[in-house]
Amino acid sequence: MTSATLHSDATRQQADAWRRQTSLRRFYTALGVGLLLVAMFATMWFADEANAGHFFDRLPHILDFLSWLIPKDWNDVWRALFDIASPSDKGTQEFNFPLGRVYVWGGFYIPEYFELMLTTVNVALVSTFIGFVFAVPFSFIAARNLTPSPALRLVVKRFMELLRAFPEIVIAGVFAAIVSIGPVAAIIAIGLHSIGALGKLFYEINENIDMRPEEGLRAVGANWFERVRFADLPQVLPNFMSYTLLRIEINVRISTIMGAVGGGGIGEELKLAISRGFGAKTLALVLLLFITIILVDQFSAWLRRKLVGEQAFLMSA
């Protein structure tokens, strides 16, 4: 047997093995995609069955549905937004724009929708603040490398998991019965959820810090608070702030939804306008919400880039 045939034999064997592996992998990929497709069509069918109106029955009417959205007079959108009296006003709820004015000083007023938007944004800000204030100490207790006691760590970790997974709507419902329905119940619900959500992100940051400053302070006899304050906090604060800003973006969205189920703010009005089919009001509200969310997102992205640089936009596993 010459070395050339031996060589080609080995090559052939390798090629065969490679081909076998590839075809096996392709088979598994195809199987996975197939299963996913089956699941997709099954769930589509299920969702369609369970729905009040069915997809293919309703599809031809989508355009009729959209027609109410187009106002007779496009200027009504601006009038709705700034609470200016409309010539279409016949005393119905659809065009009663000036009624919602919130007078601040003499004839100076804040248009209703701006006031509502402000409520929604304030709910988001205050609840993020609550989340931040509690999540910071919790995160230092829950971090494996910094915790003062392993038992306490476990308790705090489980507690934060519970807060994160507990449906906000139930917390809001319970507190609606206690502090009356409105923005305060929404703040408590979103705030509690934010503690859990931020706490988890924070302690994961804490577990990845550089331990040398901590060891340095430990060497000079600093206690737990001093170590956390002077060795750990300076390292993690920019990242904390970055995640908090991200949380504000999310909380603005959640607080809008909370509004729709009685949490006050713009969500309630939006739900009303869409369900009654008030075209001009709906467009005004969507426009305002859209612009606010873009502004909040852009501002937060800008600040995050300043705080932690491009790292804020890296993929995370």
Add this chain to the structure above:
Amino acid sequence: MAMTVDEVSAIENRHPQIFQRPAYKRFWPLLLIAGTVLYLGYALWFFSLPQVLRESHWERLPLFLSQWISYDLQPEFRLDQPEITPKYPRFSALGENPNPDWVIKNPDGTYTVQIDGSAKSVTFDKTRATITANGVTVPISLTGGKPVITGPVPDWVTVHDDEVVAKLGFVGEVRVTVDRVKIRKRFLGWANFVFDTRSPFFGKSYGEVISLIVSGPELKPGTSNLALAADNFWNNAQWQHGDVWTKLLQTIVMAFLGTLLGGIVAFPLAFFAARNITPTGVLSQVLKRFFDFMRSVDMLIWALFFTRAFGPGPLAGSAAIFFTEIGTLGKTYSEALENIDDKPREGVLSTGANEILVQRYGVLPEVVPVFISQTLYQWESNTRGATIIGAVGAGGIGLKLWEAMRTNSNWANVFYMVLLTLLVVFIFDNISNFLRRRLSRTLHDYNRLQAERG
């Protein structure tokens, strides 16, 4: 080690950037704190928090929480009828022929109701009632037209004009007037969780039920006992297991379907939106603004629109999540594509492969783990989010939860649904975490590469 003043100032001179920082750098934390405090003061005023807190009913909180894990029975005894008989409200948890062992008819014609064994109980006939609790016996005379307590009144008893109310803590309370005695007795646990009072299996022990299912005579002719038991459980009127589980499945389906469809649509679009892959920059910009639009028109707005278009139900919820996810996943996918390493692409390009093959072999292997990881993450967060979206009418458990809370009475059902939701979130978190951990090595390398490139 002590330092002299000279040494200190020498160190200061050596590192001026540390010791003499510009004013704005030194004071910004202070300004930030001051700003936050000011804002909080404003928020306090904006939400009129002091007033809200003053008018809040914190005493309801323990009451609600105790209702999550307990139920009560409220027998009433009319004293103005020829014979005293206990009456239970309709749909009481005891079924149609209640004969609980804690209501005792004594030989002398009086009734004794044990609210917490014999330590807390009430004994009464038409002329007088005696409440025993906390080691004290309170006799109430009912003959004078209104209930009168003879002797000292303990602080757990309140005497109103025509009614005496004894609050016995968690276990219940007794309300006595001249013509009736009303009792609320609280039990820990969930009543009739498996079979409701109309079921033929009601009131039987687990052993009896199992032996009936295995070898009993058919309780309903033509149906096997197992099928009957399953049907009774599924259609339990009080707990509505069937409805709750179907709604829960709807919530899961909404998150799954919305995220999956969003990913399928976002996948091809992301290639055209990525700066380094797109055929024209204009298309990239248009698509990116489109993604921003889909994301910024909130999930709530999509949910409300689709609820109006398709009617309430999981279809509307799925569509809302689908539309939001096109934006979110499109954005993250295209960002991942923009951050790829160009070398494999150039390598494949140099072999003369066409445009599609370049993407398939030069780009895809690098981004697929990132794509899958991001999709799983969104799936996980949508599973949570689908609960709230449901409450505006987009289907799933959210609406059921909200309605159960609105009635303000059925907190045990709320807790049951919460537990199921928590279980689902927990399971899906773990599935998604497991899958993502398997991908994380690839991602780790990817992130390291990004960090090295700055």
